[in-house]
Amino acid sequence: MIDNSIISLSEKSIENNISFLRSKLGDTVKISAVVKANAYGHGIEQIVPVFEKYGIDHYSVFYYSEAIRVYNCLHKSSSIMVMGWLSEKDIKDAIEKEIEFFVFNMERLQLAVKYAKELGVKAKIHLETETGMNRSGLNMNELNTAIAVIKENTDHIELTGFCTHLAGAESVSNHFRIQNQLQKYQEMTTELDANNLKPKYKHVANSAASFVYPDTRMDLVRVGIMLYGFWSSTEVFIQYINHQEDRIDPLKRILGWKSQIMAVKEIKSGEFVGYGISYLAQSNIKTALVPVGYSFGYSRSLSNKGRVLIHGHQCSVIGVVNMNMMIIDVTHVENVKVGDEVVLIGKQDKLEIKVSAFSEISDELNYEILAHLSESITRRVIN
CATH class of the missing domain: 2.40.37.10 (Lyase, Ornithine Decarboxylase; Chain A, domain 1)
Structure with a gap:
């Protein structure tokens, strides 16, 4: 680590943000802390133990290597969900470690069945559906095929989640597209119900969607940027603050x-x-x-x-x-x-x-600036 510059992480701010989110999302909604990209530049090894201290017990990452980093720094039994990349050998290791992962094509589902049978352990999967983002996910035909495979392998597959990703809930310009996505997701959920498959978590919302579209909170919300004290966009912040008497930003930068x-x-x-x-x-x-x-x-x-x-x-x-x-x-x-x-x-x-000062000058998003912070910089948690 390089110590000629130091990144400090405020524990009080972390506690504040988690408390605020819990008060708004409610007790029945599971918060999955998104800690991809080195916890948005904050440092997985530094931030996860503090999140854990304040009750977060579900974590979302993109790469399997990130999942292992989270796995290695947890003190309690918590859930880890890989939303993106796993190699074939990673799938086997994930099943063995009871790490959850997205299934967005039939190849990954077949591998999950194969290794779950070998290990004698159920694979914990989240079926990701394609509802209009046109990035990754199962279309309706693929979903029906996946449903058939799962029903044939109930001893080897645990349907932990049923999810999709919304195409830009932070901007009103995407409203019509997102409404179409939610309708498509509901149609797919109906198909799941018709086959008597009941996932533990239905989830579609990220930080922005959970505030702009409260109905999307469902069973679990994948919260990233707001945990770190940032609003997804100015639009989301204005929409929230316009309904508050004190008009004070409740989030604190970490x-x-x-x-x-x-x-x-x-x-x-x-x-x-x-x-x-x-x-x-x-x-x-x-x-x-x-x-x-x-x-x-x-x-x-x-x-x-x-x-x-x-x-x-x-x-x-x-x-x-x-x-x-x-x-x-x-x-x-x-x-x-x-x-x-x-x-x-x-x-x-x-x-x-503020980080926003960087984005205004450099034309980069807050997300980009944070994610670009080198992992070689020393990070320390302060009170």
Whole structure:
């Protein structure tokens, strides 16, 4: 791990977000914490034990390698669900470890039956249906074939879930499409019911859908971005806040990111700074070198645009963001020295830099910025 920059994770914020979500989703809805992409950049090994401490006992990932990371850092018996990639050998291992996984084609279902028979253990599957996202899932004909296979193998297959994925619940522009998806999902559910197959969980909602379309909460909600303190979109936030008296954002950001100054330099007027000629000093300036660059997830698109906090002042990134370094204009900041704290995300004195500030400048989604944070950065849970 690299410790010249530190990502901090606020336990109080985690507790707050889980409490808020539980109060809104209700006691009968299972929260599955989505911890794919290294827990949205927060760190699987750091975040999962804290989620677990506050009662989360179901986790969703994309890759099987992520499932194993979750599996290895859990203290209690919890459920893990793989929504995406498993190799053939991973399917066998998943069944043995009682890890749940999506089945979105007949090949995977047949492999699940094969290895469940070999191991003498039931495979815990979630049938994913294609309702209009046109990405992955069983269409109606494939669903009927899958139903027949499951009914023939009730000793080897446990239908843990029946699900689909909605195509952009965070935007009103997708409303008509999502209504069609929900109707198609209901038609498929009827087919399941007609065959007397009763999944433990019916689930279609992510963070956005659970608030925009409350009827989609069903038995389980796959909550990702909101657990980490972010709304899926401005639209979702406005829709929620418009129905509240206090109009205060109930979610709290978990993540902070700090580094430190590694060198201070005086630059004369008329000299270029960094690679190329993108920044020309218009007067004598003082710069600070910070050991963070795009290899850490600080986007190159923030060259000559980014902001950091030093000594309670907002300071500009000047020149091109390098792979491992960036240059900051600290001309207006007194007594700057090597080792001084640099806040990339978070608060310092009365100022704050939010992840949303990155997205506004770089044209990246919050999701992208968080997911790009390098796993090599040290992460620490704080109170």
